[in-house]
Amino acid sequence: MSKLFRDARVLIVGGAGFVGRNLTVALLNAGAKETILVDNLLSSEHDNIPTSPKVSFWEGSIADNDILAKIGDNYDYIFHLGTYHGNQSSIHDPLADHENNLFTTLKLFNHVRDFKRVRKVVYSGAGCSVAKKTFGEAEATSEDAPISLEMDSPYSISKIVGEFYAVYFSKQHGLPTVRARFQNVYGPGEVLGAGKWRGTPATVWRNVTPTFIYKALKGQALPIENEGIATRDFIYVEDVVDGLLSCASKGRRGEVYNIASGVETSIRELAQTINELTGNMTPVQHLPKRDWDSSGKRFGSTDKAKREFGFETKVSLREGLSRTIEWTRITLPFIEACIQKHAKNMAKDSLLFY
Numbered sequence: 001m002s003k004l005f006r007d008a009r010v011l012i013v014g015g016a017g018f019v020g021r022n023l024t025v026a027l028l029n030a031g032a033k034e035t036i037l038v039d040n041l042l043s044s045e046h047d048n049i050p051t052s053p054k055v056s057f058w059e060g061s062i063a064d065n066d067i068l069a070k071i072g073d074n075y076d077y078i079f080h081l082g083t084y085h086g087n088q089s090s091i092h093d094p095l096a097d098h099e100n101n102l103f104t105t106l107k108l109f110n111h112v113r114d115f116k117r118v119r120k121v122v123y124s125g126a127g128c129s130v131a132k133k134t135f136g137e138a139e140a141t142s143e144d145a146p147i148s149l150e151m152d153s154p155y156s157i158s159k160i161v162g163e164f165y166a167v168y169f170s171k172q173h174g175l176p177t178v179r180a181r182f183q184n185v186y187g188p189g190e191v192l193g194a195g196k197w198r199g200t201p202a203t204v205w206r207n208v209t210p211t212f213i214y215k216a217l218k219g220q221a222l223p224i225e226n227e228g229i230a231t232r233d234f235i236y237v238e239d240v241v242d243g244l245l246s247c248a249s250k251g252r253r254g255e256v257y258n259i260a261s262g263v264e265t266s267i268r269e270l271a272q273t274i275n276e277l278t279g280n281m282t283p284v285q286h287l288p289k290r291d292w293d294s295s296g297k298r299f300g301s302t303d304k305a306k307r308e309f310g311f312e313t314k315v316s317l318r319e320g321l322s323r324t325i326e327w328t329r330i331t332l333p334f335i336e337a338c339i340q341k342h343a344k345n346m347a348k349d350s351l352l353f354y
């Protein structure tokens with residue numbers, strides 16, 4: 001696989017973010033000639049961008065005409081990872097979500113729709129847009145599962161409409177789009193508090209895994225909502241990057257692939273494992289259910305990506321958590337500086353997370 005990316009020119013929208021950073025490193029390791037990252041640093045930090053003469057950073061929104069004007073038909077691959085992070089920020093400000101999570105996608109696809117050189121345009125979809133809303137027993141969500149009109153958040157709406165556009169531009173204009181639909185990604189490079197204040201404490205507590213790891217390392221109680229019965233499909237970021245590269249190299253144009261582990265893990269189990277691995281003895285703190293979230297239990301089917309291009313995750317949850325805990329320990333001063341930026345906004349409701 002790595003040969004395909006040797007000497008490639010790659011554009012990564014949202015490239016300063018968590019997944020973007022890890023993807024950039026993987027592309028550099030695979031011999032990419034040049035990676036251009038476009039990012040407005042809404043939920044990321046300049047210091048998280050890998051330093052290399054092969055990495056260029058253009059700060060700004062991909063919906064900005066001046067940025068688009070700089071993007072010519074000279075890329076081999078385009079990855080669109082830009083998003084308005086995340087569900088709770090989008091509920092707080094649906095217009096900001098639209099601007100940075102959907103209008104962005106439309107403007108990018110429309111701009112590149114007649115490009116001839118690009119081999120693949122990979123769009124990162126979100127499993128939460130498709131998963132059946134249930135607190136009963138979950139079944140693996142397949143790529144062609146029905147899509148409900150009842151979405152939990154503007155974020156989920158934008159992510160799925162982004163998929164509609166990916167399909168539309170593929171069919172109508174022959175743009176070689178492939179959708180990589182992620183589950184719950186965790187791992188090194190996800191910095192709590194990265195970026196600008198987005199109206200809720202979720203700006204800091206981006207997602208359950210980094211939040212639990214940070215709090216466990218501080219010896220604090222892990223906040224568990226609704227007895228921790230919700231389940232997720234946790235996937236280590238290196239596996240997601242492998243999945244993105246597989247979609248770029250082997251995914252069929254116009255298609256969608258779950259990039260999932262296929263393993264269902266409850267939040268309670270996640271908390272127990274993190275407390276065990278960090279040696280945190282403080283008992284968990286029980287909180288009521290989040291009222292906006294109805295997708296209790298979910299995990300992704302791995303069949304299609306495995307069948308079509310042999311994609312399988314390599315890193316177990318335990319191993320991935322150990323690596324992430326180690327990275328968090330080492331990176332703590334940077335993470336705490338990012339959290340600290342939002343201190344004045346965090347007074348109220350600061351226990352809410354993921």
Ligand SMILES: NC(=O)c1ccc[n+]([C@@H]2O[C@H](COP(=O)([O-])OP(=O)(O)OC[C@H]3O[C@@H](n4cnc5c(N)ncnc54)[C@H](O)[C@@H]3O)[C@@H](O)[C@H]2O)c1
Nearest residue numbers: 014017018019041042043044061062081082083085100185
């Ligand atoms: N992390 C997960 O668990 C997960 C799960 C499902 C899907 N995804 C998708 O994966 C992608 C990457 O997510 P992530 O976890 O790295 O999030 P992230 O917040 O770290 O990265 C998203 C990046 O997009 C940038 N951005 C926001 N608005 C922009 C704009 N207008 N123009 C250019 N850049 C802009 C942000 O500053 C940020 O750097 C997103 O599309 C997200 O929806 C992530």
